[in-house]
Amino acid sequence: MAGALEDLEYRPAKAVRIAVSYCADPAAALDEIQHQLDQTRPSFILLFVPNRLSPDDLAAALPSALPHAVVFGCTTAGQITPRGYEDDALVAVAFERSHFRVASTLFASITPVSIAEVVQQTERLAEQFRATPGRKRLALIFADGLSKQEDILVAALEAGLKDIPVFGGSAGDGLRFERTQVLRNGEFHNNAALLLLIETDLTFCGLGFDHFQPTESRMVVTKAVPEERLVLEINGSPAAEEYARLVKVPVGELSPTIFAENPVLVRNGNIYHVRAIQQIHGEHGLTFLSAIDDGLLLTLGRGKEIIRTLDSGLAVTDKQGDPPDFILGFDCYLRKLEIDRKGLEAEASERFRERRVIGFSTYGEQHLGVHVNQTFVGVAFFIPREGAPL
Template structure:
């Protein structure tokens, strides 16, 4: 059912539909029933880990009579109620405000940057421009492909006038298989690029809650293809990391990794290189690109609710708040929030900001694949508003 928290109005430029049914077919039919099919250009769909993605994709394709549906499996959803884990979330983008074209990249691994560049350029050239409308790109990628770094840097290089925002698909922290949705199909080892045109003014969103500690940490042995680090500062990676954060190797956990990430510097900015796990041999697995000789530093966490409020305090040139924000929020942020028992407070902030989206295995923004970041797009009501 549609739900807006007490005292808050919902978005006027998109329609948000949610089902919490435990069965994939039932959830898809319940959510689809809330969509105004004839008025909709395309739908974004974010699927909880317990639902069969292929069933959801097929039922939505049938129920919505071929209306384009894109999206992915998730490690959590962000609905009108904030953080959820069992909600099938649909966001319907109306024809009155949006146009869309899609590109499917398959397979992801191995990824041919030449093929990606050619496909993206062809799609961009074919996507006719509407006078006075604005363009952006949305990317959803297999979160276990380990190819997002190459993908987003290639797209940024060839689509130079197109800001691109996105998230890597999750699976509820199982790290087994993730899916992207493309026109009735659920696909692993794939990515979907949406070229979107809108008459709504928009602003990019991207922030984390870490500052660099200032101490250089050097990767001295790594496998870039597998995103594995075997040595840091000449010592076994897990052992050295544990020493740096004041833990024992045995106590390393997703919560410790979430609260003590490593940062890299790129183009004058610091980006998180998050750790997913430590294996029995003492190697650390990362969720973004890593290489021999890479210099990093520990991230010092700031107060996460404060940085969230500040980051989402967005205004347009008239001083108006966004009509809605499409958001991609790293699951490791959510882990830290839950560990600190801040889930309720954060959900209230997200709901108040009208942010809808999902918890990711990585985020894409400014040509970079990153972690432990909230990335998104804030859309504003135009001067001449058309209600959906």
């Protein structure tokens, strides 16, 4: 589908070029991407891969399709394109050389994470990537979404990067939960995480929001396998049965949609973070998408109106009151499941188009040193007006 974006009423961003292909053949899809990005020489490209395309076949085709480009990316559980939510799109975001510089490193074999090695590798990258006066820095992290290591990894990155903010998303695999991978130097890697250190002359701000509020229903994890993010008992009862009782559905009807609409929350000070449930494990266990431990106090969450919170969360401006040039978004796949079930996909996609959001559906989100779930995390980039202070 060459020229797939030409029929959209879409205001293109100035600092990035976006290309999308729906072709089922990886080599042909990359050829379409190359054609749409013709005449550009970006600093780097982010590639968000749908689960129907083979990462190995994409990697084999990359050298001929994009021979001079620096390409990073990951597999996904869905994409956010200029059309909004999609499932089968190969998305390329080309970051203009005039606005962006990048350095990267790969954390391989992250199960288990070595905090000391991550901190040292991160500090070394930051030292070697010399700062340009007048420009700002941020970091993006793309991690294997099945590694169960993001909580520790992001905390280590926060220590290594110090005052550089970190945002990102965990790679996905549709709803298969079999193999998730990150892309660097023409190769896809699982059990790995990709860190990008980015320098830009644009101003930017981080976004992070969900649509849940705590209820009066409390539960305590009474038996867990923390290294597997697995809960076997809640309130002294089999975990799946107790959770089903609290959300008032038969245990046989538990599903990703039920988990999406009835998350559990963990309180940190005055802030509640979502600890999303991935799936039932065996007959009675529950596998989570974030860190879990014995004795952890959980609160059942109740959803607020999801489109309204999306509206308010994306409604950011710079100091001059201008909207973002674009928003790079990392959106939990469970949010999309809930939006789909409620028939709100068209409305959500319209909001993404209006705010020029581009990104992917994740297995978890990273926001300022914390690994979260069922959250939209993003970075809004603004092009300063001529003469405006940075």
